[in-house]
Amino acid sequence: MQFIISKRPxxxxxxxxxxxxxxxLV
Structure with missing residues (x-):
């Protein structure tokens, strides 16, 4: 699941x- 979140902008x-x-955060 973390991989998908990391791939997303x-x-x-x-x-x-x-x-x-x-x-x-930027």
Missing amino acids: IIQKFPNATRNPSNP
């Missing part, structure tokens, strides 16, 4: 990161 997991460039 991080943007899908954290849609807020794209809208919030200030996010520390």
